[in-house]
Amino acid sequence: MEATDKVFAGPVPQVYDRLLVPLIFQPYAEDMAARVMALHPARILELAAGTGALTRAMAARLDGANIVATDLNQPMLDMAAARMPDDERIDWRQADALELPFADESFDVAACQFGVMFFPDKPKSHREVRRILRPGGRYLFNAWDAVSRNDFAAVLLEALAEVFPADPPRFMERTPHGYHDIGTIELDVMAGGFARPVIERVEKRARAASAIDVATGFCQGTPIRGEIEARGAPGLEAVTEAVARALERRFGSGAIEGGIAAFVVSAERDS
Secondary structure (H helix, E strand, O other): OOHHHHOOOOOHHHHHHHHHHHHHHHHHHHHHHHHHHOOOOOEEEEEOOOOOHHHHHHHOOOOOOEEEEEEOOHHHHHHHHHHOOOOOOEEEEEOEOOEOOOOOOOEEEEEEOOOHHHOOOHHHHHHHHHHHEEEEEEEEEEEEOOHHHOHHHHHHHHHHHHHOOOOOOOHHHHOOOOOOOHHHHHHHHHHOOOOOOEEEEEEEEEEEOOHHHHHHHHHHOOOHHHHHHHOOOOOHHHHHHHHHHHHHHHHOOOOEEEEEEEEEEEEEOOO
8 A cells, every 4th residue: 555545635535525425435334324323332433434424324323322433534534523513422533543542342333434445454453443342342344345346436447547558546446445355354354353254245326416526536535636646647637537538438428326336344352
């Protein structure tokens, strides 16, 4: 992973929250929130909360519980907190998933929506989660399936390869979609001290008002933005438009939709 893969700053959080969250993250946030609440936890730790898609989905279902929502990126966390300024059930904390600043056995459930792929030492992050969970506590996290099984991401990469044939941006396949091997996920979770996890593949549909919204979300609302800008010509706007044209060729003009696929991983801390 390149160091820039974890940088969500400048205008990126705003574009990410406005376009990518409803496109690909919200469907899985609703799914994850329902799974978390079915466990009836009293205290929930959220890792890599981003701009708060899962946080909001869980908060809408809370019944006497509270959430400690963490992220490494303060700009993302600031945006999430600004969306829910008066909710005293949520404690927003900047934290590194590899060194969680919480006491042993202090949470009932830990949840992470599409953040594990960014952790540079995944077994260590899993060990940290196991440490802060109470005996019998559960860890739930998402990981994207391969790019080829996510329609918009696949077209995005094809378009970027056409614009930059010698050196296309690799962020999407390198990091968000770079952790889809089930065997590797199982081994990493078990290396963190958990028993073999349960892994479920979940398919959803991603819908957008237009191809340009999808292209803008990916090209300008993720670290791909920095990769595109670093390459110079033809420039960010031209590349975004090229990706939009590729999406229109595949999915048509006007409102578009495509398939997305991810895994839900569930691991329980033994006593």
